[in-house]
Amino acid sequence: MSLSVKHLLGIRDLQRQDIELIFQTADQFKEVLQRPIKKVPTLRDTTIVNLFFENSTRTRISFELAEKRLGADTVNFSASGSSVSKGETLIDTVNNILSMKVDMVVMRHSASGAPHFLAKHINVPILNAGDGINEHPTQALLDAFSIRERLGSVEGKKIAICGDIMHSRVALSNIYCLKKLGAEVTVVGPPTLIPKYMAAALGVNVSYDIREALQWCDVANVLRIQLERQNTPLFSSLREYSLAYGVNRQLLDSLNKEIVIMHPGPINRGVEINSDVADSGQSIILDQVENGVAVRMAALYLLAGKKSE
């Protein structure tokens, strides 16, 4: 058994078996992370560079921990303070790093498709840690893994993805991942934040009514409003957005069932989600973060093994 891909650029390229193999492997890494010594020597002869051309807290720390717990050596790069500001191209930057004998690349970039472009020019495995508004595959994998952990499986479950669908790479990767695993997906948010033709292109339901979507779903994945990617105003104010689409306790109490609440972070408390929801027993937000390390260990392990085939 091995992955059908050489790079993890997006969930779009994966088969269902690939996702299941990653989950099966992540289960075992989750057990490793409970041991007195939370580290295995598997990748001790592998060096991994984390190229972050865009800000990140969770993903970056999570990847770095995953790499260290696999025994790999890590090098960190951030665009600010590097020669990128002197005008070096992406390929030059990466080739210079690779010539120092680096075996794998984890990359985040604000341009959609940057890792795909890089994959055509270098021959080491690349893991996409988020590219623009395209995909964030490891986030979708850890989200689905967390749903599977909480509800037993993903197949047949109803998932609502709420909020800024337009600018969210998490939304797109989640939709691919959940559909491949046999879940039903509804995207919900203001019409200005949901791309046209979404239903036809991706096979999801579209709703503009948050209450209706929450009543329908088993799990609600609430997304952050990405103001940094919005060039023109798409809603009148954060306050109005919060009143119309914010997930709060009162809204959840008005449903006739208890749904699971997820959020990929960072949370804008009081905007898309209120603290009385984010910190409640219904929320698996911190489980998502915990599972992130195990899922990323699985992805790194499986891609590193692919390299030697």
Place this chain on the structure above:
Amino acid sequence: MKTILNGKQMAITIDRLCHQLIENHLQFEQTVLIGLQPRGIYLSGRIHQTLLKLVPGAHIDYGKLDITFYRDDFNQSKTLHVPSETSIDFSIENKKVVLIDDVLYTGRTIRSALDAMLDFGRPASVELLTLIDRRFSRQLPIQPDYTGRTIDALISQKVRVLWNERDGNDEVILID
């Protein structure tokens, strides 16, 4: 294909191994059993069950260990190994550990197992029990403390241990 042990012989051998364990560990107060994934756990399961019958009132800790992440051939192996479950929900600190696997061949699995086990604590001692010992084929200085049957086999030959739970019958066969 040749039968090394049939079902009846296997049962007798496993019983004998259990009695040898009792000889050295009496009530198993300080002893834990650890079966190696994926193929050793059928043997370790049988031994655990048999010991519980033979030593009434004994509580014997029993875990399963997967060595995939500790292999020494990660970058050389053609196929990627998919890990199995590890479940050791007790401390092995200062315990006498009996490692259990079905076939001892090059010794590399046991080397990995020793590494993996040390991440769970520092045992007082470690012993090795195998159903089949393929002697003269060791690549590392590792020998079993309890052996079901010692055999000589060519490198080109394969030893397969079949279990009722998984394969439908108990048998040890040599495949050319």
